[in-house]
Amino acid sequence: MTKTTKELDRATFNRLCHLADTDPKAGVMYLTGHDFWDVKPKNFEDPWFKSLVKNYRYLSQAELPPGVEFGISYTTVSVHAPKYLAYLHEQILARGGTIDRTTVPSLKALAQIPHPDGRKPDIIINCSGLGSRNLSGVHDHQMFPTRGQIVIVKVPDEIWPKAKQFTMERYAEGGAMGTGTITYIIPRDNGEIVLGGTMQHWNYQEEASEETTKAIMSRILATKPDLFSRATILRSCVGLRPNRRGGVRVSAAVEQLDWNEGWDPKVVVVAHNYGHGAFGYQASVGCADKVVGEIEARLVDLEDVRSASRTMSKL
Ligand SMILES: Cc1cc2nc3c(=O)[nH]c(=O)nc-3n(C[C@H](O)[C@H](O)[C@H](O)COP(=O)(O)OP(=O)(O)OC[C@H]3O[C@@H](n4cnc5c(N)ncnc54)[C@H](O)[C@@H]3O)c2cc1C
Numbered sequence: 001m002t003k004t005t006k007e008l009d010r011a012t013f014n015r016l017c018h019l020a021d022t023d024p025k026a027g028v029m030y031l032t033g034h035d036f037w038d039v040k041p042k043n044f045e046d047p048w049f050k051s052l053v054k055n056y057r058y059l060s061q062a063e064l065p066p067g068v069e070f071g072i073s074y075t076t077v078s079v080h081a082p083k084y085l086a087y088l089h090e091q092i093l094a095r096g097g098t099i100d101r102t103t104v105p106s107l108k109a110l111a112q113i114p115h116p117d118g119r120k121p122d123i124i125i126n127c128s129g130l131g132s133r134n135l136s137g138v139h140d141h142q143m144f145p146t147r148g149q150i151v152i153v154k155v156p157d158e159i160w161p162k163a164k165q166f167t168m169e170r171y172a173e174g175g176a177m178g179t180g181t182i183t184y185i186i187p188r189d190n191g192e193i194v195l196g197g198t199m200q201h202w203n204y205q206e207e208a209s210e211e212t213t214k215a216i217m218s219r220i221l222a223t224k225p226d227l228f229s230r231a232t233i234l235r236s237c238v239g240l241r242p243n244r245r246g247g248v249r250v251s252a253a254v255e256q257l258d259w260n261e262g263w264d265p266k267v268v269v270v271a272h273n274y275g276h277g278a279f280g281y282q283a284s285v286g287c288a289d290k291v292v293g294e295i296e297a298r299l300v301d302l303e304d305v306r307s308a309s310r311t312m313s314k315l
Helices: 005-022 081-094 107-111 129-133 175-179 210-223 284-314
Strands: 028-037 054-058 070-079 123-126 143-154 166-171 181-187 193-198 232-244 249-256 267-274
Touching (some): 005 070, 123 284, 129 267, 143 210, 166 210, 210 232, 249 284
Parallel strands (some): 123 267
Antiparallel strands (some): 166 181
């Protein structure tokens, strides 16, 4: 059964809450989420996650920033991405995994790299994000970049206890897709605060623009002057979201990657988990669970396909 995005997000949220409860090393913390709409959506319906989060409520007029017509708040989590990735890295090593970093030109080349114990792989999982556009054996032309620029700031110590509790996303009329901008605040557990941002499709420019930094700061100051009027800018950064027309690809199949002599068997389970766009963290655990399920379902056929392939290669 194909899981919906909601199910992917739900599984991830539950796991992140568990980490916030149990493991400070993971870089996940609780805080209060705010969604602000400059113009109240017609026939507003509560979001699907109302049943998932705690403390969901509508904000009163007095709690809304100037220019905002409607807002909701709820308890959510933030992920300090670099710390969380380092934590996951450690988890892999602790379970006996090893990590090699190299650029691979094709799935075929990847399948030829032996394990440290000399065995050829049974499973390849392609998580190459935007790289899936050019990776031979994938060449997914539905992939495209959505550029995001953010500003990382610190606030004075006396403001931090309040600022670390506050995350928000503000929807202008027309939304991010219409304007190329998106206004959000995400505190991290190390005292830094991420301010966003942009949503620029097909833009590969990896240098931060000073003009964009100023525009982000001005939108944030207009929304939360009490928290950010004395903020210090630490740096501006750019990332390319690995977006995909048609949405994320999570799948697995038994594939014969080549007929080269001397490589037998050449049949492996090839799985894909890429194209998460702006939701790679939010959907990560759900996608990982789903790809494992897909792989397990295909592994059952692997030996049969391999022996059929050996027979074919002798004909
Ligand atoms: C500004 C910004 C803000 C964001 N905010 C959020 C947010 O609030 N919540 C959220 O959930 N997500 C957010 N995202 C999106 C999130 O960062 C992505 O969805 C996520 O990083 C995708 O992860 P990934 O591992 O699939 O792809 P990537 O992070 O792009 O990783 C792919 C990796 O594959 C490697 N690779 C590619 N090709 C090859 C090759 N041929 N050989 C070897 N390696 C290769 C790349 O070097 C890279 O390391 C944000 C992104 C940006 C830019």
